[in-house]
Amino acid sequence: MDLTLKVWRQAGPKEKGRLVTYEAKGIPEDASFLEMLDIVNSRLEAQGEEPIAFDHDCREGICGSCGCMINGRPHGPGQGITTCQLYMRKFHHGDTIVIEPFRARAFPVVKDLVVARSAFDKIIQAGGFISVNTGSAPEANTIPVPKPNAEAAMDAAACIGCGACVATCKNASAVLFVSAKISHLALLPQGEPERERRALAMVAAMDAAGFGHCSNEGECEAECPKGISLVNIARLNREHLRATVRK
Amino acid sequence: MQSVAERGTLTAPRPAVRGTGKHGVMAFSSILKKVAMALTGLGMFLFLIGHLAGNLLLLKGPDSFNGYAAFLAKIPLVVPVEIGLLLLALLHIASAVSVTLGNWTARPQRYAVKRTAGSSTFASRTMWIGGLVLAVFIPLHVWMFKYGDHHGPQELYGLVMRSFQNPLIAFGYAFAMIPLGLHLSHGFASAFQTLGINRPRLRPRLRAAGAVLGWLIALGFLVLPFWGFFGQ
The missing domain is CATH 3.10.20.30 (Beta-grasp domain)
Known part of the structure; x- marks a missing residue:
């Protein structure tokens, strides 16, 4: 052709x-x-x-x-x-x-077509991790995780950080990406220790990078190659509000 | 290399969620700004339902409407509610301006070609335009009917009906209800999403409720100027 x-x-x-x-x-x-x-x-x-x-x-x-x-x-x-x-x-x-x-x-x-997406790395550095005890790995089944939570966390973890959400958003907002990372960890017991500081730090890093705000249009969700849902953004908002109130 | 345990829980600097922003004003996180917009928007949405219910008494005639106006004038709650509404509106506008300006600077270089995936709506794309129209309409509206040329609540019906005889006022009022309907129809579901109230099953219902309620309110208000202009 x-x-x-x-x-x-x-x-x-x-x-x-x-x-x-x-x-x-x-x-x-x-x-x-x-x-x-x-x-x-x-x-x-x-x-x-x-x-x-x-x-x-x-x-x-x-x-x-x-x-x-x-x-x-x-x-x-x-x-x-x-x-x-x-x-x-x-x-x-x-x-x-x-x-x-x-x-x-x-x-x-x-x-040309190459853009620096280091802003995503800075957001991850700000809170996209968990604390683990050093030593040998614990037995996987010692921490019970409800099946629906495991499913929702896995769906959020499917985000590959490509930046399509930012690219298509009329406001160049990164909230779908941040919401996937927040949801992935907030839904699991392993994410609990840093839960509140993560919800503040990742949003602060997102704001500092100069992304726009969310207009709740859902264009990001429609373009996401991994089908990350807007429901994650609602969870991010809940997590951020909860962390702000309890700070 | 440090282990996670040595680093502690978080090495990133503690986020400045509140503090002095680069423009010298109090800076809230992007999400808190949207939360402020959502709460104030929902507050005004609730007010509009009550406002419309009262105004529809116009259709019942002068006695009902003037009686309602006299009843409102007697309640000591009116002044606090008015101050509250003014604060809601100002906070809504302040957060909207801050959010919108931030959005406009987030993409300095536009795309040569940009297509929608079909999820945005005309309403969602025109929120700031609708907001601008309402920011002009509402002060004019309050000035005209609250501080207009009438002699107390007994005469409010006459003032409204006389005003709607003027085609400029009647059609101007009616025209402003279109951006109102658009603004409310996106704003309602959007506010719930911003407040974190959303689940997969709730989502289509919230969207539908926003569109139905938003347009019902706008159409309810739209009836009034037409009734005043044509109906008598």
Whole structure:
């Protein structure tokens, strides 16, 4: 299939970027979106041009490294997939595809489609951990966890921190991500010791990074490749309120 | 490398949830600002239900409406309630301005192409516009009907009906009820979500309740200027 790509090219964080048009001819339908970019890049390199920089790692939808805006949607068309799991058969011969980096004040562009998502790491550092006793690991079944809590915690833990929620939110808000991390730990007894300080520290780190606020529209949930639910945001709000009151 | 046990529970600096923000004003966490907006919004939502119930007495005629106005004027609770409503409105606006300005600066570079996944609504996308219309409408409305040209509560019916004879007032009032309906229909469910009151099964019900209640209130108020303009 032949495609026209409009790709955001930006040489560095301080450089001015722009959309550059490329003709991508003869792309196999079974190529993934990243493989399509690989093909385009090898041709660019053969012509002595700078290849398009993009983030990627596992290419099987579980690491959260890849991600860009494809025709105005994070990870492109379709639901429950990351950019690496998007296949070119979703597009048609002759299509024009606009490819931009995730945009947020908290996610500055490093180069082309690569953005720095260190703000997420800072949020995790602020409270995304638990205290454990040193020594040998305790027997797994000594801590009873109700089945529904285990399920809900596991659903929240599915968040891979790709940043699609921030990218699609009209306010570039990170609350879906933070709510997944908070929920994952708040629902389990292992998260109890730091529960309140976590709910304050992670929100403070989120605010300090310059993300926007939540407008409760649910666009993030609709675009999340792991289907993280808005119900987690309600839990984050409860946890933060509870921690504020008990502080 | 330090173990978690050596580091203690949390090495990150204690969060400045309250303190002096970079703009020199008291800074609350992003979530607490939204909580303030949700609580004040729900407070005003409750008031609107009572306000509408009283105003619908206009349809019953001058005696009922003026009687209701005289009854309200006699209750000593009116002034505290008015002060409370003013505080609710001011706090709602203050948090809304702070939140909205924060949102507008969170993405300095816009997308060339942006599509919705279909979860946002026209109401949710226009909250600030609706808020702006209401922030202009409500002071005008209070000035016109509370401090307007009438001789005590016995004459309030006449003032309202005379005002609605003016097409500018009648249609201006009616027009302002559209952003009100939009604002309430998103705001209701959104407030519950912000307050942490949401479960998978509750969610569609809250959304539906917000849309139905919000539009019922707006349509209820919408009847009044049309009735005043066409009905007599």
